[in-house]
Amino acid sequence: MPARRSWTSPGPFLTALLLGLVCLFALPAQARDILLVSTEQSAALQDFAEALARRRPHDQVRLESPENLPPAARLDSETRLLLLGSGALNWRLASHNAPPALTLLVSRVEARQVLGEREPPHLSLLWSDPPxxxxxxxxxxxxxxxxxxxxxxxxxxxxxxxxxxxxxxxxxxxxxxxxxxxxxxxxxxxxxxxxxxxxxxxxxxxxxxxxxxxxxxxxxxxxxxxxxxxxxxxxxxxxxxxxxxDQSDWLETLDTLLDEPAEQWPRSLSPERxxxxxxxxxxxxxxxxxxxxxxxxxxxxxxxxx
The missing domain is CATH 3.40.50.2300 (Response regulator)
Known part of the structure; x- marks a missing residue:
C-alpha cells in the first residue's frame, strides 16, 4: 500500500510563498507627496500641516508658498495638492495639466468670485462656509x-x-x-x-x-x-x-480623500462631521x-x- 501523504505542514515552496504574502501585506501603503500651498504662512496653517503629517506618518507632508514653487504644471503628476485659500487657487489655475487639487479655506462666494461659472477639471472644492x-x-x-x-x-x-x-x-x-x-x-x-x-x-x-x-x-x-x-x-x-x-473634522475628511484615486474626488463637498x-x-x-x-x-x- 502506498504511503499516505501528510498535508499537516506546507512544503518549503508553499512556506516561502506564504511568508512573502505576509510581508507584502505588512508593508505600509505607498508614500505620497502631499503639498499644501498657501500665500499665508501663519502659525495656524503650520499647525494644520503638522497635524496632517502626524495623521499620515508614511507620507511626506510640506507647506509651501507659491513664491517658492515652480508652476503647478511642472509638479509630479502624483503629487497630492492641497490649496489653502483663494491665493493658492489662483496659482493652480494659472497652469494647465497640473496635478488634481483639493481646495480648502474658500467659501462658495469666494470661489464664485475666482471661478465664475467655470468648473475646471481635476479641482475639488471643500467649502469653508457651512452648508x-x-x-x-x-x-x-x-x-x-x-x-x-x-x-x-x-x-x-x-x-x-x-x-x-x-x-x-x-x-x-x-x-x-x-x-x-x-x-x-x-x-x-x-x-x-x-x-x-x-x-x-x-x-x-x-x-x-x-x-x-x-x-x-x-x-x-x-x-x-x-x-x-x-x-x-x-x-x-x-x-x-x-x-x-473644526480641524479634526477636516483632517478626517482629508484622510479619506487622500487615500482615494484623484479621479474619484467629488466636485465639491463639506465635511460630514x-x-x-x-x-x-x-x-x-x-x-x-x-x-x-x-x-x-x-x-x-x-x-x-x-
Missing part, C-alpha cells in the same frame, strides 16, 4: 420654530438663493430675501426683518464683516429677530448659533429655547443620513 441646507435645518431646531426665514444677499451671493429656495421648499418653510447693493443702505435689511421671523446669514464678506455685524445685530434684536450664522466666528459677536467643522456653537445669552434674551450644542449637532447629523 446652507444645514444652517436652515439648524434654524428649524429652534423653539419657537420660524415660519419665514429671511436672507440678505449681495451681488456676490445672490446666486446662492436658488439652492436655498429649493431646500426651503423641501422643508416646508417660506424663504424671503432682499438684495443689498450698497453697504450704507440699511433699507433692505429693515424690510427683510419686517417680513421674516429669523435672519439667516450667508458667508458674504461684503455683507457680514467686522464693520457691519454690530449694526446688523442691533437692527435684528430691536425687532426680536435672531441671526443664524453666517459662520461660527460671528456667534461670539452676538449671532445665535451656527454649524461648523461637524459641530454646533450657540450663544446662550442671546437665546435667553430673545426667549428662544435652545438644546445643547452636542444634541443639536447629533440631531442634524441624523437628519442628513441617507
Amino acid at each position: 446652507p441646507a444645514r444652517q436652515l435645518q439648524l434654524a428649524l431646531q429652534l423653539s419657537p420654530r420660524p415660519q419665514r426665514i429671511g436672507v440678505l444677499v449681495g451681488p456676490s451671493s445672490e446666486f446662492l438663493l436658488e439652492e436655498l429656495q429649493r431646500t426651503a421648499e423641501r422643508l416646508g418653510i417660506e424663504l424671503v430675501s432682499e438684495l443689498q447693493t450698497r453697504a450704507e443702505d440699511s433699507r433692505p435689511l429693515r424690510e427683510l426683518l419686517g417680513r421674516s421671523d429669523l435672519l439667516l446669514g450667508l458667508d458674504d464678506k461684503q455683507l457680514y464683516n467686522a464693520q457691519t455685524i454690530k449694526g446688523i445685530l442691533l437692527s435684528a434684536y430691536a425687532q426680536n429677530r435672531a441671526l443664524i450664522g453666517p459662520t461660527a466666528a460671528f456667534v461670539k459677536a452676538g449671532s445665535l448659533a451656527s454649524t461648523y467643522s 461637524f459641530k454646533v456653537q450657540s450663544n446662550r445669552q442671546v437665546a435667553r434674551s430673545l426667549g428662544i429655547d435652545l438644546q445643547g450644542d452636542a444634541e443639536l449637532a447629533q440631531r442634524l447629523a441624523e437628519g442628513e443620513k441617507p
Whole structure:
C-alpha cells in the first residue's frame, strides 16, 4: 500500500510563498507627496500641516508658498495638492495639466468670485462656509420654530438663493430675501426683518464683516429677530448659533480623500462631521429655547443620513 501523504505542514515552496504574502501585506501603503500651498504662512496653517503629517506618518507632508514653487504644471503628476485659500487657487489655475487639487479655506462666494461659472477639471472644492441646507435645518431646531426665514444677499451671493429656495421648499418653510447693493443702505435689511421671523446669514464678506455685524445685530434684536450664522466666528459677536467643522473634522475628511484615486474626488463637498456653537445669552434674551450644542449637532447629523 502506498504511503499516505501528510498535508499537516506546507512544503518549503508553499512556506516561502506564504511568508512573502505576509510581508507584502505588512508593508505600509505607498508614500505620497502631499503639498499644501498657501500665500499665508501663519502659525495656524503650520499647525494644520503638522497635524496632517502626524495623521499620515508614511507620507511626506510640506507647506509651501507659491513664491517658492515652480508652476503647478511642472509638479509630479502624483503629487497630492492641497490649496489653502483663494491665493493658492489662483496659482493652480494659472497652469494647465497640473496635478488634481483639493481646495480648502474658500467659501462658495469666494470661489464664485475666482471661478465664475467655470468648473475646471481635476479641482475639488471643500467649502469653508457651512452648508446652507444645514444652517436652515439648524434654524428649524429652534423653539419657537420660524415660519419665514429671511436672507440678505449681495451681488456676490445672490446666486446662492436658488439652492436655498429649493431646500426651503423641501422643508416646508417660506424663504424671503432682499438684495443689498450698497453697504450704507440699511433699507433692505429693515424690510427683510419686517417680513421674516429669523435672519439667516450667508458667508458674504461684503455683507457680514467686522464693520457691519454690530449694526446688523442691533437692527435684528430691536425687532426680536435672531441671526443664524453666517459662520461660527460671528456667534461670539452676538449671532445665535451656527454649524461648523473644526480641524479634526477636516483632517478626517482629508484622510479619506487622500487615500482615494484623484479621479474619484467629488466636485465639491463639506465635511460630514461637524459641530454646533450657540450663544446662550442671546437665546435667553430673545426667549428662544435652545438644546445643547452636542444634541443639536447629533440631531442634524441624523437628519442628513441617507
